[in-house]
Amino acid sequence: MACTSANSLLQLKCSSSHQTPLLNSRRNISAGSFNLKGGGLIHKGFVYRSQRQFIPRSKVGVIRAVAIPLEPAPVESAEYRKELAERYGFNQIGEPLPDTVTLKDVITSLPKKVFEIDDVKAWKTVLISATSYALGLLMISKAPWYLLPLAWAWTGTAVTGFFVIGHDCAHKSFSTNKLVEDIVGTLAFLPLIYPYEPWRFKHDKHHAKTNMLKEDTAWQPVWKDEFESNPLLRKAIINGYGPLRCWMSIAHWLVVHFDLTKFRPNEVKRVKISLACVFAFIAIGWPLIIYKTGIMGWIKFWLMPWLGYHFWMSTFTMVHHTAPHIPFKYSEEWNAAQAQLNGTVHCAYPQWIEILCHDINVHIPHHISPKIPSYNLRAAHKSLQENWGKYLNEASWNWRLMKTILTVCHVYDKEQNYVSFDEVAPEESGSIKFLKKVMPDYA
Structure with missing residues (x-):
């Protein structure tokens, strides 16, 4: 196992x-x-x-x-880890981190310069995202119908860069001026109609409880009793965690971030401000787009790039923390250093994606300390490779990696970490069996 x-x-x-x-x-x-x-x-x-x-x-x-x-x-055998890496589509599966290693040990091993905020580099990321997004909108306006998917892919990736900028602002790693961070973060999230403060509060908990059962606010394995509770829910879960998983962040966005009852009393005021900004953008921005370009223009210029953003939002998040060998643990068994160093995946994507998304997939150092600005993540990762390299989980994006996540990592199991839907409910898991047949297996 x-x-x-x-x-x-x-x-x-x-x-x-x-x-x-x-x-x-x-x-x-x-x-x-x-x-x-x-x-x-x-x-x-x-x-x-x-x-x-x-x-x-x-x-x-x-x-x-x-x-x-x-x-x-x-699990302690190098040959077995190499076999697992090949099977799952990883470059390397890290050794188990000793219980004696603390998160503080890992943080103090990093060079101090990787924590330094550089205003010029920070605003350079804004310039890259604004320019690439504007270029994407121009491409959409000029592209013939058969090239629109390429234009949408570029624009959706570019607008994901805005999310990463807001992400840095939420972690207080964009600017030394905290008011500037809140303003930039709120504005960066507006094209995505994502409420900044609600996301920030929930995302902070994801960092504090990474891969902790029932506590992590990002991905969670499916619970067997929930899966078996209702046939309609079971079908929805199978499709949601299978073929539709690359857009499941839409459900997360809608369910988690707009419900005031999900926030503490001291958070509600800031949550309301963010929600007001989002609703103002919808009330003003959408009618303007429709007035200028019509309903089809709204679909072309806003909806399709937004779906492209959610593709990356879902894909990045599940790749960062989901693999058959990475366990979710209850709080009493959970270890911060193991979860952040051993339970986070570094995944290299094509260079244009890395540039437009500001290296967010250099993700292990970000989980070691979210105070590291996005433009310093590569330097921090190099340091981790030098000092903790044998414990790191590393991959380059490939079809086998995606196929493993979409067809294996489903229902929580204490012994195996995950059991696939087609093992638990074979008669109802036709979509999972279909994915296993049609998805490429290239690594």
Whole structure:
């Protein structure tokens, strides 16, 4: 099983002429000195039999035996991790991070310069996004119908850059002037009709509780009891976490960010201001677009790029934290350093996407410390590779990676991390089986 602790494996060889193995099975056995007594394993004065019975030391005879440790458990094996990486579409699956390593240890290993805010670099990202977005709108206005999908892809990616700018503002890594950050963040989110403050409050919790069951506000595995509760809901979940998953952030945007009851009393005032800005943009911006270009113009110039943005919003988020070997854990088992360093994925995309989206997919250092500005993420990642490289999960975007996430990472399972829908409900998971057949498997 990936990313869970395997049981110890011992092989005990008798010193008789036949050297018959007396025990060759997986057991939860404490570390220490062991001897074999009367067919059982003695540790701290007791005999451990395969039937899990404990017998006092005084009632057994002694035979000579030697305990020989075999290979490490698969999760600790470099060869097994390499096999998993190939299977899942990763370049590297990191070693498990020791429990003794703290998030502070990782943060203090980073150069201080990666935390420095540079106003020139910050406003350069605004210039890149504004220019690329304007170019995208021009392309949409001039492109023949058969080139519109390319224009929409460019414009949707460009407007994702606005989201990343607002994302830096929310983390207080855009400017030393906090009022400027709030204004820029609110304005950057407006073309996406995304309320800045509600998103900021929920996103802060995602960083504080990354991959924590029931607490992380980004992706969560599907709960089996919820999945089995209602046939209609089950069908919606299968399609939502399968073929429609690259647009599931739309549901998250709608359900989470506009409901005042989901926020603490001290947050509600700022939430209302953000909602007022969004509704003002809808009330003024949409009629202007329709007045100038008609309903089809609204679809061409706003809706299709917006859907392109949500494609990246969904895809980036699920790739950052979702893989068969990356566990979600309950709060009592959760470890901050493991979740942020071991549970976050660095994924390299084509260069034009990296530029337009301001390196947001250099994501591990961002989870080590969200105070690192987007333009310093690559330098921070280089430092992490030098100091913690063997623990990192790294990939370059490929079809096998996407196919793994869309067809495997579904229902929460403590032992396996995830169980796919077609294992839990094979008769109703036709869309998942279809994806397994038609999606390319190139890595």
